[in-house]
Amino acid sequence: MVALSTASVYPESSAHAFAYAKSLGYDAVEVMVGIDALSQQTAAVKQLSDHHELPICAIHSPCLLFTQRVWGTDPWGKLERSAEMAHAVGADVVVVHPPFRWQREYAAGFVDGIAAMEESTGLAFAVENMYPWRASPRRGVEMYLPGWDPSEENYANTTVDLSHAAIAQTSPVEMAERLGDRLRHVHLTDGSGSPKDEHLVPGRGAMDAQGFLEYLSSVRFTGHIVLEINTRKASTREERDADLRESRDFARMHFRA
Template sequence: MTAPIGLSTASLYPSDAATAFSAAARLGYDAVEVMVWTDPVTQEAGALRALSELHGIPIVSVHAPTLLLTQRVWGNDPWGKVDRSIELAQEVGASTVVLHPPFRWQREYAAGFVDGVATREDETGIRLAVENMFPWRTARRDVLAYLPHWDPVEQPFDHVTLDLSHTATAGSDALEMARQLGSRLTHVHLADGTGSFKDEHLVPGRGDQPCGAVLQLVADAGFDGAVVVEVGTRKVGPDQRELDLAEALAFARLHLAPELGVGRL
């Protein structure tokens, strides 16, 4: 069996969750990842379950509102955001909550982040998959924006999300990160990038990241997580958006075939 391929509701931003579920079902995605943001449906378990049942498509993961864009969603307490995301995941049947590492100004939150993640995983059985990020860059210097670090490889997290747009922005070796993470790699955000200072979230295959090789690696390793398409379509019209999301799904299906043998985690 190959990993389920999900569609992030963020891929249809600024359209609402209902639009994302409809697109996922129409295009043949296996599941949906819900990005919690200002759309009230993304915050309400009953509404999400209704969409899931209507379209016959499960919710595989919840992305906690830990982005700059969602700093005011569910209040200002970062652990409160995480806990509500866990509760939402439990209520909609998702096994994973994706979250970003703390911003450097969230020093109290950062100081207890590693232990807090481990404790919540142990108490709830929900995977808290901490996502790789990137240094914030200006023309003159890089800024460490996250604590303990933007790169989770050397951090003691049991579950990690590998985002292939973020590896491009960071200048990281995505394939080597996947190998080093081994079984701790439990969630993939499938996108692409060219190494721009901007977090591009291109359709896979349109940048310079080894998207296909990473998918082949996890497929050969018997990966038991999910691959979630998280691409930016905000600047294209509805017809092109449909084509982009279909292309991303086809790319994922092709490269998750566990037969090409690039290595093992």
């Protein structure tokens, strides 16, 4: 299943993301719950899915810096709301980032809490790889607890994001090898190794996205492959459409289930 993240069309809305996904023949959509008010409304998201006849494969919980007040400020409450939306729209994965360092109480019980959430909801809470924040070209600052690399913790389900791997200067294939069958979800994108979270069209960066997809094929990966790219520099809808089309074609060309 090759899906499109609604984040890929920002600053256009979630409604536009569904329209792009339908017109370009994507298999499904991942909804990033964010500052777009529509993305926060379960009924509206379900209506978009029904209207475009596109399934929703995952809900991305609002755990970014700029979404800290979306659905309140309680991090566990956000995950509960994400699970409720996932159940309502038929998604089987909730994507979540590890806690920030300053969320100490949340972080202290995070690993066990995620396991408990999975048991109580029947959903996969796929913890995403993040990255050290660069204080200098040679020095990174750990901003996540218990850590940015989910392969070092006992999570049952995880997400690998190639743009985040680029910032961390780590191989996504090696991370996937460490995770084994705990790899449940993929954010297919790319990065140059810059400290910026670039989310390039796959194939335009230095992460060997082609090799990563070929590795997934070789181990018979059965999770979701979600295109999560940055198209903010597109000056027209035609340019955005072209980037989304190129990303779709790249995924289907290099991944063989």
